[in-house]
Amino acid sequence: MVSFGRSRGGQLAMNDAVFSPGSCWKCDQCAINHRSICRGASEEALRELGRLSHLRRFEKGQVIIAQGDEADLVGNVISGIVKLTNMSMGGHQNIVGLLFPSDFFGRAYADLARFSYEAATDVTLCCMSRHAFENFLGRHPDMEHEILLSTLDELDAxxxxxxxxxxxxxxxxxxxxxxxxxxxxxxxxxxxxxxxxxxxxxxxxxxxxxxxxxxxxxxxxxxxxxxxxxxxxxxxxxxxxxxxxxxxxxxxxxxxxxxxxxxxxxxxxxxxxxxxxxxx
Missing domain, CATH: 1.10.10.10 (Winged helix-like DNA-binding domain superfamily/Winged helix DNA-binding domain)
Structure with missing residues (x-):
């Protein structure tokens, strides 16, 4: 993530995004799996991720996750750019980050989203249920380690x-x-x-x-x-x-x-x- 408003009025809701089932994108053919958190996954873990994940496409300007909403979605950016925004108490919205292909979006182990995730361009995301992903991490500590490294890299940057x-x-x-x-x-x-x-x-x-x-x-x-x-x-x-x-x-x-x-x-x-x- 590269760390950096606009009102939500008139933007499409998350459910309006184009949806594609997981079967259309095999993890072993994914263009970013060698750079994303998936790079440390075993074959067994990749197969399980393939079952848990699906592709979703969002048009520029669509809200993916709204600030303050339940954080029930996580995953990787496949193509396009996602921007993170923060709404201040005074109603001013600021860009606080940009996510590029291979970056992880969403927040594991958090019930509510602290930031809004919005499509800065047309984007394709590999999406998973947060709860299912958290259970997956419990079964695959090597992947939990990749999440930790990714978070530390982001913090350093x-x-x-x-x-x-x-x-x-x-x-x-x-x-x-x-x-x-x-x-x-x-x-x-x-x-x-x-x-x-x-x-x-x-x-x-x-x-x-x-x-x-x-x-x-x-x-x-x-x-x-x-x-x-x-x-x-x-x-x-x-x-x-x-x-x-x-x-x-x-x-x-x-x-x-x-x-x-x-x-x-x-x-x-x-x-x-x-x-x-x-x-x-």
Whole structure:
């Protein structure tokens, strides 16, 4: 998860999501099982997960789990991006996290959801009943260990991001955010034909610029100026409003004020994007 409103009015309820039975997606053919919590599962555990899980598809803007509701759903993000939001006592909704493919969503061993989970893009989720998953963990301590490691990694990344966000310039925060997206968001690129012709990672902005600016502690105008600076310096190249080609990875790292190792740690990406040239 990358740690980061909008009102719930007019959004579709969870039951309106497209549902697919579990038989349509075999765990041994899953595109993310080597990176998700399932990577440590035995063959027996994978078979059981296949029986417990099913695919659900949510359109952009649909609420998956609402804050304060019963937390009866957990699972993995297969494709797309999920955003976590928190509603304050004053009614202001803030983005507190983004979940990418292979990230775990939901909260085991908790009755109520502390955050809302919303589809930032069209998403496909591998879903399980929370109670069934908790019983499964009791029978498979190796999987419980994977959940613990995933939680600790997420906590480390959140702490690193918080420390960086409190001490860096706006440009450094923008560059860091773009580096994270370059490692984790190329799968949501809008035009497959254009994407095929590229040799560099693509940065896809999964939320609006106003939300990004609020998360980075700046204004939309300042955010736009910093993006234009990166464009003028040929660090990134605009493809459309929400997509940029990363043409100079080393330059982006230099603008972030961080080491590559720290940036990779904050992104929690298990490995670089396949098929791209790493220029750092």
């Amino acid at each position: 959140t702490r690193e991001w918080a420390a960086m966000n409190s001490s860096h310039t706006t440009m450094q925060r923008v560059a860091t955010f773009f580096f994270i997206l370059s490692r984790r968001s190329d799968h949501v690129f809008c035009d497959a034909q254009k994407r095929h012709r590229m040799t560099n990672p693509v940065i896809a902005l999964p939320i609006g610029r106003r939300d990004i600016a609020a998360y980075l502690g700046t204004t939309p105008e300042t955010l736009s100026r910093n993006i234009q600076t990166l464009v003028r310096k040929h660090v990134i190249r605009p493809i459309d409003t929400n997509h940029f080609e990363l043409t100079d990875t080393k330059g982006l790292i230099e603008h972030s004020g961080e080491t590559r190792e720290d940036l990779v740690s904050m992104s929690r990406a298990d490995r670089p994007n396949e098929g791209f040239t790493d220029q750092a």
